[in-house]
Amino acid sequence: GNSVTQMEGPVTLSEEAFLTINCTYTATGYPSLFWYVQYPGEGLQLLLKATKADDKGSNKGFEATYRKETTSFHLEKGSVQVSDSAVYFCALSASSGGSNYKLTFGKGTLLTVNP
Amino acid sequence: GAVVSQHPSRVICKSGTSVKIECRSLDFQATTMFWYRQFPKQSLMLMATSNEGSKATYEQGVEKDKFLINHASLTLSTLTVTSAHPEDSSFYICSARLTGEGWETQYFGPGTRLLVL
Numbered sequence: 001g002n003s004v005t006q007m008e009g010p011v012t013l014s015e016e017a018f019l020t021i022n023c024t025y026t027a028t029g030y031p032s033l034f035w036y037v038q039y040p041g042e043g044l045q046l047l048l049k050a051t052k053a054d055d056k057g058s059n060k061g062f063e064a065t066y067r068k069e070t071t072s073f074h075l076e077k078g079s080v081q082v083s084d085s086a087v088y089f090c091a092l093s094a095s096s097g098g099s100n101y102k103l104t105f106g107k108g109t110l111l112t113v114n115p
Numbered sequence: 116g117a118v119v120s121q122h123p124s125r126v127i128c129k130s131g132t133s134v135k136i137e138c139r140s141l142d143f144q145a146t147t148m149f150w151y152r153q154f155p156k157q158s159l160m161l162m163a164t165s166n167e168g169s170k171a172t173y174e175q176g177v178e179k180d181k182f183l184i185n186h187a188s189l190t191l192s193t194l195t196v197t198s199a200h201p202e203d204s205s206f207y208i209c210s211a212r213l214t215g216e217g218w219e220t221q222y223f224g225p226g227t228r229l230l231v232l
Contacts (some may be wrong), residue, residue, distance in 0.1 A: 036223075043121075043208055043225035044159070089158065093220075103149070103210075103221060105158040 002027045006090045006106035013080055013113050021075040021109050023064075023090035031092040033057075033066050033073040034103070038087040047075075047088070080113045087111070118142055119211050121224035128199055129232055136194045136227045138209030144189035145211035149221060150182075153206040165192045199231040 006023040013019060025031065032051040036044040048057030053068035062077045073090060090106040118141040128134050138148055146167050151159040163173045163184050171184035181203075183195040192211075196203055206228050210221040 043119075044210075044223040046220065046222065049220065101212075102161055102164070103159075104161075107158045108156075110156075 004106035010110040031094040119224040148192040
């Protein structure tokens with residue numbers, strides 16, 4: 001079956017530090033890949049996505065590249081801010097049969113950015 | 116655009132009672148909605164896929180008679196936790212698929228925290 005593995009947290013950084021959250025996946029076929037962010041007390045928000053190999057998703061200074069050869073979709077940001085403190089989920093979307101698609105999530109990585 | 120709401124945001128109930136959670140797509144039509152459950156510090160686990168006008172498709176291990184799903188319109192899906200017990204306490208999240216933007220993209224509601232006493 002499909003699975004997503006992301007680095008366990010928590011990750012604690014100082015403001016303006018470089019961020020990497022690793023994510024690897026296992027899937028049959030050609031999944032789409034996503035990063036979702038969950039701020040304290042809120043629901044998940046789509047942060048970025050990539051739908052095919054070598055695509056780079058980017059948003060709010062975050063980026064991730066779909067690497068088929070390494071089955072990875074690592075999240076990076078060059079300079080984090082306190083407001084980036086949240087839980088980050090890597091996910092893939094793949095067919096569950098016919099036209100039905102399901103999201104499979106990693107366990108989430110808690111990021112805390114200190115001033 | 117692509118806003119999904121849930122009601123209530125938080126509910127406390129007594130063991131043995133039933134609780135209904137609503138999921139609405141506010142500015143788009145959603146032929147497919149999903150219901151997830153999230154335990155503390157854990158990932159989201161898909162419970163069921165809800166298709167407008169048809170029966171929901173439940174994931175393995177999810178009790179259909181306990182978690183009743185109704186998707187009566189293109190903007191509303193409901194999850195009813197019947198005869199709730201303390202182990203049903205969790206964070207329930209719905210999402211809706213925005214077909215026009217990309218069939219696999221889902222937009223999530225803010226979640227409903229259920230506490231069963």
